[in-house]
Amino acid sequence: MKRVLSLLCAGLLLLSVFSAGLSESEDDIETVVTVIHAPEQEHPERPDCFPDPEDDFIPLPETENYALNKPVSAGAHTDVYVSKNVNDGKTDTYWESKGFPAEMVIDLQGACTVSTVAVCLNPSSIWEPRTQEIAVLVSTDGENYSEAAPAAKYDFDAATGNRIRIDFEATEASFVKLVFTMNSSSRTGGAQAAEICVY
């Protein structure tokens, strides 16, 4: 009887260790695993569910942008969004005026034949659609301006690159002035332009 009891006790002890302890047998936990595999990639890509919208961007002339890095002058700006941002070649910096009307003058530093002005915002879709009213004036002396394109409303939409182009009859100009009179964005009370290009 004592032997039976001893065996039973030993068995019970072993079973207890097996079921509750950190024995080696517990290393193998029955596991149903799902492995989510990564695709072959050599560099980060744009997700397929967001097709590249550049195909629908408003095209800009491929000729020289006479405004790039030329001297500019404007009135008061908002916060840190200074006037020199409008022709630094980068659309992730921008100029924002402090109120309306807002004038931006670009000194082309010499006479050029101009026929197109483009106004660009940051192309990111985080910039919601907005409308700005813009007129284009040109001058050969920086004092006497004539109207190249009358004030009109232009729609900026990330779907088309957040940029607009204003085409007009080719004319000689050393200075180009843009006059902004309205911006429909609720986030600002001023004109906005990341780049102003003159072709």
Added chain:
Amino acid sequence: MKTGKKLIAVLLALVSLVTFTGTCESPRTLLTIYEGPKTMTSSAVANVSVNGYELFVYDVMVNHEHIWNANTQPSSTPVTYFDFSGKAKIVIEMPGLPKPVESAAVLPTSCGIEPVVDNGKVRFFITEPGQYTVVFNDSVNQALHIFANPLEEDVPDRDDPNVFWIGPGEWVMDAIVLKDDQTLYLSGGAVLHSIISVANAKNVRICGRGMIDGSDYPAWNQPGSYARVPIDLNHSKNVTVEGISIVNSNCWNLNSYSSRDVRIDNVKIISGRQNGDGFTFQSCTDHVVTNCFARTWDDSLVIKNYSGSTKGITFKNVQVWTDLAQSMEIGYETDKGLTLDPEISQVLFEDITVLYNWHKPVISIHNSDDAYVHDVTYRNITVENAFMQGDNGYNKELVEMTLQNSSWSTVRDEFGTIDDVLIDGLTVLNTLDGKVPRSRFAGQDEEHRITNVTFRNVVILGKPVTDLKDFKLSLNEYCEGITIQ
């Protein structure tokens, strides 16, 4: 003899019970693991497996500089994740540590896990999904964060035209804008370099197990950079964010502004760069944050008023590791929008575990404009390591409430009030010097006071604290009804 038979019968019954229990208690573990993008390599610092399956380990930015520095340089720490139900055996090797692992601790302490360290390897078991942090050799450097998610449920249909479905892999685009009724699914194994904007939209869902990674941009305050908030909710309603991780942001992490009916569940944030606040809400109503994790280099859980009042904000079952600033901050801006009668009310912090709080107060209401801050409850707050180093001797408090101007004030000629605050269950396990940390309340004047603040069930360093003096709470004359029970 009869006694012997009875004993045998009892033993046989016990054997049967143990055997029965042994066979029934081990249901199969269901495990989902995610390959890392082929463009990335797993961390050289840590090797981690779960039930024998190797995990991909990410190196993400953290910051051990516990004082503000506009040009700070973050370091990194390993992070990994998987989904499971059942039982998971975690095995860790840390080849990137300067010396072999001799000891390890698994946080939060309340999980009660005592890991086995054997020949430089760490192993332990978990049976509950959650966020686990492993600290090696009593050093927080290169602590391993393990996000053990529950198995995914309610995965969106990728063929639904309102679902943007991003699979595993490394992805980049400038920004994602979600509109009414749209869902963004970010699969486990995905690393997305982008920002997600939800502006003037409703019924939006962001979910999955993937990561939003802001490492492709310098910190927002560096030349040529700008703030790219990984998830930015603005004037939106009925928004859900669940399951994903946010790492390496170049500014704030999950921001909500003037939005309502927002649910955030099982979202993990780790940031190590300038102004890397975690969950930050301004002038919002009815937000619920559950089962989340925030390790941040600025305030972790933040409530402010930017344009209108705040009402109905709940943080529940959230783990926090604050390398800089405060863990649970209301303020400083409480009326940045100069609105009439601004309030912050019906705020609940419940079941919050602060793993480490390195810099400023753990609990703080800095009403530095003119809001009426009231009906604020902190319930079951555990501070594992209250290591406030402060700024040159200041801002080292455990709890701080003030009605004073600050550099973040907009309203400078008027002040607010703080009333009806309950702190029920505040446990501090460790402090830097082994002493009870100071706390501070400062009202402004007779009309702008801090009133009716009740502490209950405060335990610091193992000892119940039932006296304000023992709590080391300094009060100026413009505080009233401050009690500890």
